Amino acid sequence: MELLKKRILEDGVVLNGNILKVDSFLNHQMDVALFNEFGKEFKRRFSDTKVTKILTIEASGIGIATIVAQHFDNVPVVFAKKVDDSKLGNNVYQSYVHSFTKNKDYFVRVSKDFVNEGDQILIIDDFLANGCAAKGLIDIVRQANANPIGVGIVIEKGFQPGREVIENLDVKVESLAIIDRFENNQVYFK
């Protein structure tokens, strides 16, 4: 998606040679008009499959997923929780996820009320790197006997194994921008 690549080149900052900071428009301050362009593009790329629900993960996936849902007939959006939420009780699907970024393990949890058998679920997230979060969400969808119809990612780090991890689970991946490499703190796309 050219508009997004342009924005990354203009406003993204590469830290320590391998971290892409895009918090001016994606995951701290959010550009809602841009998110609507993501929605149009995801709709185009997933137009061949019925979507009944969008699943994302707190926190930075939430804004993107809610805006994207408008392009899929306002289907409900569910966000998986990383933080313990006593209100969820034991009525949850959960999956154990390793975060390489934060170098820790955590559970992602979704209430059993909101992922149902037969649901056609599009998973949306801001970044794909090692694929751990997406893998956890796919696991949850399958525990519910729902169908993960695809994973829609805004920025994929193409030099990390996330895509392979998800495709090995037989789930389609669509990323709006795929980074090939960082070189001298510059971003190069695939």
Add this chain to the structure above:
Amino acid sequence: MELLKKRILEDGVVLNGNILKVDSFLNHQMDVALFNEFGKEFKRRFSDTKVTKILTIEASGIGIATIVAQHFDNVPVVFAKKVDDSKLGNNVYQSYVHSFTKNKDYFVRVSKDFVNEGDQILIIDDFLANGCAAKGLIDIVRQANANPIGVGIVIEKGFQPGREVIENLDVKVESLAIIDRFENNQVYFK
């Protein structure tokens, strides 16, 4: 807002006599069409003041705030972080907040890059009870010499002191539904 009150009565669940669970449409599964109705209503209630930015707090404020922003000319949405984020560095405004719900204290943090002097900031959140989170966000806005033009809340617990806390800071509060009391696990509005 009658549509919201009706939805709370239909789908809300009162737990332990004083906790309102609305996770089927507000803060776990999200009803995007309903959020757009919130946006229209907040726009009506804050139509007298220019808004240049919307500020919310992770996680459950984010979906609401992004949809609401569409009704304010797609102004940027910034979400304050509760969790330590190494990418933020030291370039932050922060405020110390007590959570009565979770009975713990935490910092809320916003990058100094995204709240600027002169910004006209509408604060959006899902719940208002004791007002601690909103108070922290107002503090951050004022540290930046920006102007907190108001606090827009989806559900206010009218029997708790949040409104008074915010109004004592000279900030306008608008809530879409105000709960007067819970009685026999039923919700009664003001």
